[in-house]
Amino acid sequence: MNPRALAAWSISGITISLASGNPVYRVLVLLCALNVLVALRRPDVSLRGMGIALVVAALIAITVTTLASHTGAHAFLALPSGIPVLGGPLTIEAVLFGASTGVGIAAAVLAAAPLSLVLMPNSLVDALPSGLARTGAAIGTALNLIPGIARSATEIRDAQRMRGWRPRRVREWPDLAVPVVLTALEGSITLAEAMEARGYGAGPRTHYADVVWGRADVAVCVVAPAAAIAFVALRVAGVIGDWYPFPDVSLPPVSVAGVACCLALAIPALVWRR
Amino acid sequence: MNAMPVASLTGFRYRYPFGTEDALDVADLRIDEGLTVVRGGSGSGKSSLLRVFNGLVPHFHGGTVGGRAVVRGHDVITTATRVLAGEVGFVFQDPELQSVYPTVERDVAFGLENIAMPPPAMGARVGEALERTGIAHLRGRAVASLSGGERQRLALAGVLAMRPRVLVLDEPLSQLDEEGARSVVAILGALATNGTAVVVAEHRLDQLGLLDARTLTVKGGRIVDAAALQLSRVARMASPSVARGAQSTIAWRLSGVSSGPTRTPILEGIDLEGRAGEIVALVGPNGGGKTTLLRTIAGLLAPLSGQVLREPGRVAFLPQNPMALLHRATVSAEVAWTVRGDPPSGDAAMLIAELGLTHLAARDPRDLSTGERQRAAIAAVLAGEPTIAVLDEPTRGMDDAARDALCRAVLRMRAAGTSIVIATHDKNLVAALADRTIAVGAGAALALAPVAVA
Numbered sequence: 001m002n003p004r005a006l007a008a009w010s011i012s013g014i015t016i017s018l019a020s021g022n023p024v025y026r027v028l029v030l031l032c033a034l035n036v037l038v039a040l041r042r043p044d045v046s047l048r049g050m051g052i053a054l055v056v057a058a059l060i061a062i063t064v065t066t067l068a069s070h071t072g073a074h075a076f077l078a079l080p081s082g083i084p085v086l087g088g089p090l091t092i093e094a095v096l097f098g099a100s101t102g103v104g105i106a107a108a109v110l111a112a113a114p115l116s117l118v119l120m121p122n123s124l125v126d127a128l129p130s131g132l133a134r135t136g137a138a139i140g141t142a143l144n145l146i147p148g149i150a151r152s153a154t155e156i157r158d159a160q161r162m163r164g165w166r167p168r169r170v171r172e173w174p175d176l177a178v179p180v181v182l183t184a185l186e187g188s189i190t191l192a193e194a195m196e197a198r199g200y201g202a203g204p205r206t207h208y209a210d211v212v213w214g215r216a217d218v219a220v221c222v223v224a225p226a227a228a229i230a231f232v233a234l235r236v237a238g239v240i241g242d243w244y245p246f247p248d249v250s251l252p253p254v255s256v257a258g259v260a261c262c263l264a265l266a267i268p269a270l271v272w273r274r
Numbered sequence: 275m276n277a278m279p280v281a282s283l284t285g286f287r288y289r290y291p292f293g294t295e296d297a298l299d300v301a302d303l304r305i306d307e308g309l310t311v312v313r314g315g316s317g318s319g320k321s322s323l324l325r326v327f328n329g330l331v332p333h334f335h336g337g338t339v340g341g342r343a344v345v346r347g348h349d350v351i352t353t354a355t356r357v358l359a360g361e362v363g364f365v366f367q368d369p370e371l372q373s374v375y376p377t378v379e380r381d382v383a384f385g386l387e388n389i390a391m392p393p394p395a396m397g398a399r400v401g402e403a404l405e406r407t408g409i410a411h412l413r414g415r416a417v418a419s420l421s422g423g424e425r426q427r428l429a430l431a432g433v434l435a436m437r438p439r440v441l442v443l444d445e446p447l448s449q450l451d452e453e454g455a456r457s458v459v460a461i462l463g464a465l466a467t468n469g470t471a472v473v474v475a476e477h478r479l480d481q482l483g484l485l486d487a488r489t490l491t492v493k494g495g496r497i498v499d500a501a502a503l504q505l506s507r508v509a510r511m512a513s514p515s516v517a518r519g520a521q522s523t524i525a526w527r528l529s530g531v532s533s534g535p536t537r538t539p540i541l542e543g544i545d546l547e548g549r550a551g552e553i554v555a556l557v558g559p560n561g562g563g564k565t566t567l568l569r570t571i572a573g574l575l576a577p578l579s580g581q582v583l584r585e586p587g588r589v590a591f592l593p594q595n596p597m598a599l600l601h602r603a604t605v606s607a608e609v610a611w612t613v614r615g616d617p618p619s620g621d622a623a624m625l626i627a628e629l630g631l632t633h634l635a636a637r638d639p640r641d642l643s644t645g646e647r648q649r650a651a652i653a654a655v656l657a658g659e660p661t662i663a664v665l666d667e668p669t670r671g672m673d674d675a676a677r678d679a680l681c682r683a684v685l686r687m688r689a690a691g692t693s694i695v696i697a698t699h700d701k702n703l704v705a706a707l708a709d710r711t712i713a714v715g716a717g718a719a720l721a722l723a724p725v726a727v728a
Contacts, residue, residue, distance in 0.1 A: 120377070141374050141375075148370075148418075151418075152595075152598065155593055155595060155598045156598045156599075158569075158574045158591070158593070158598075159591065159593050159598040159599045159655075160599075161574075162572065162574070162589060162590065162591040162655070163599070163611065163612045163654070163655065164588070164612070164614075175601070178601050179597070179598070179599075179600070179601035182597075182601060182640065183597050183598070186597065186640070187371050190366065190368060190371040190372075191371055191372070191374070192334075193330060193334055193366070194364075194366055194371065194372040194374070195374060195384075196330065196333075196334055196355045196356055196359075197328055197330060197355060197359060197363075197364040197366075198359055198364075198374075198384055198385040198388060198432065198433070198436070199356050199359030199360060199385055199388035199389050199436070200356060200384075200388050201356045201388075202354075202356040202357055202359060202360070202388055202389065203390060204390050205387050205388060205390060206386075206387050206390045206391060206392060206393055206396075207387060207393060208379075208380060208383035208386070208387055208393060208396050208397075208400070209380070209393075
């Protein structure tokens with residue numbers, strides 16, 4: 001599976017999910033992205049954490065929109081008008097708009113997720129054009145430091161606890177935060193020293209994992225961007241309709257062309273195998 | 275001996291930025307093909323000297339430099355480290371901080387990518403380096419899942435893949451088990467025999483004593499002696515054990531314990547106990563579970579099954595990385611923080627003196643050398659008369675004098691009734707201190723034959 005092709009697919013998915021507020025298309029993008037993740041994710045990856053985070057994000061979007069937007073024809077509850085910001089009628093239109101926003105966020109996140117959950121770490125960095133190779137390696141290395149910082153935070157916390165550290169007030173947390181930051185800085189410097197000693201920056205680089213293009217990669221790289229371009233064009237031309245529930249809720253308009261563009265995003269799950 | 279040395283330093287002086295005196299002052303030094311062992315106490319300037327050979331001193335660290343240093347015909351002062359990297363390989367002291375990529379084979383290939391080796395040729399080079407360092411079976415593994423010893427061999431593989439003509443190693447055996455250390459020594463011996471200049475700073479000289487080598491002794495940044503390599507003396511420190519033959523109280527006990535950092539146990543069905551005034555040494559291969567066992571005894575890791583009992587009182591824990599402990603402005607403040615007394619007095623002050631830290635007490639622990647940091651961390655955890663002391667690789671980066679000081683401090687604590695557990699690869703330390711030795715590996719912990727007291 002070519003990382004560049006997957007990146008093209010992700011960008012296409014994000015484009016479609018953000019190009020229209022129509023929840024039908026957003027749900028279709030979400031389902032296609034979920035299908036890709038389930039079919040192609042790395043064996044060591046669990047989707048549970050991300051799933052929970054997305055549900056929470058969607059619920060927050062619904063709650064905030066419902067409590068803050070007081071327009072719409074169908075009120076189901078009224079909060080006292082004396083309450084700042086929140087006071088006023090709560091409407092079905094606001095709930096649905098919040099749900100559509102939440103689905104849009106989830107679809108965009110799921111479209112980007114395969115870059116980290118399907119590809120091996122650093123695959124995307126390896127796939128950068130040669131002109132960006134040094135920058136890419138530096139970014140990859142910086143990303144590689146993050147788990148190390150998390151491990152050292154645990155190690156430092158354990159070591160301090162064994163010396164009797166029992167934080168009861170906020171001002172005692174620097175006993176953990178200061179060594180974590182200092183250790184991370186020192187680790188970064190040592191790593192930079194090690195990279196320099198292994199010739200980093202000496203000249204043009206090559207990549208151990210050379211990026212190879214297969215037919216399936218080409219298919220993904222052509223079909224997904226074409227679908228995104230067509231969707232945006234049809235949206236601008238008015239063929240694909242948007243959806244806005246205010247002031248009175250209505251069913252979202254659906255066009256066959258719009259649905260086809262969204263379903264074209266399922267192509268990775270059809271042509272790639274893990 | 276060739277007419278042209280592989281490396282030479284003439285009237286070379288170097289001072290770190292903000293330094294008040296020269297870190298290096300080398301009148302004349304010549305390095306030829308073969309093995310050169312650099313000796314010296316903690317903070318003597320060994321690591322600074324090694325860094326001259328690939329130009330990290332002065333290019334990476336800055337500071338002021340004078341004189342001349344030449345490596346394989348390159349003037350070090352005018353040639354960037356990244357250019358010298360094609361000729362000089364460098365293995366650093368701390369293997370945890372040398373990995374660039376998250377997987378083993380990608381990390382080994384990093385240097386080859388930097389010298390723009392064509393991708394089809396890299397696979398063979400990577401495989402060769404992994405085979406040579408005995409970690410071919412780890413090829414697809416995540417670096418984060420490796421033990422300290424495995425990481426040390428990975429760091430060596432990453433450098434060997436580049437086939438350097440000069441190989442510089444700073445404490446390459448410090449985290450390796452017996453077998454791993456032997457295999458690395460064999461690699462260094464083969465490289466030295468085949469014409470590579472191998473320069474190594476290492477305290478485990480008993481391992482390197484198997485090889486023909488020239489020895490340089492560094493003190494205060496100067497070369498004070500050059501001689502043939504001599505084995506370090508192995509001596510047991512005779513001291514009356516409170517535990518041996520006595521019915522001292524049980525300080526900790528593991529009953530049917532299974533343990534591991536995840537839900538999959540690394541150790542299973544462990545039944546062990548330690549007594550007050552007893553020193554138990556845990557030995558075994560890298561990745562065998564010594565650290566897991568230590569953390570379980572200390573209470574940092576809850577057992578997956580079974581029961582752990584500990585006598586009431588403080589448990590002192592020294593992690594493998596001393597930097598996890600050191601964050602106060604001075605060594606003295608670090609020790610004072612443990613005993614909640616400023617300045618440290620009584621036992622804590624004695625410990626600082628015993629570990630040879632008195633002259634460093636006002637220094638920032640992070641400005642010290644690796645061996646000095648290790649001693650500062652030991653002082654910080656052992657202060658305050660703990661009931662149980664759990665030490666993970668306490669002699670890492672220590673010279674003989676520092677190890678002797680540690681032994682004296684540990685023996686005094688044993689005499690005071692502290693139950694001490696030490697995980698180590700250091701045979702000399704085990705011989706000097708252990709009342710009982712437990713072999714940890716393959717999920718089990720087995721008692722070895724007791725050490726005879728002199």
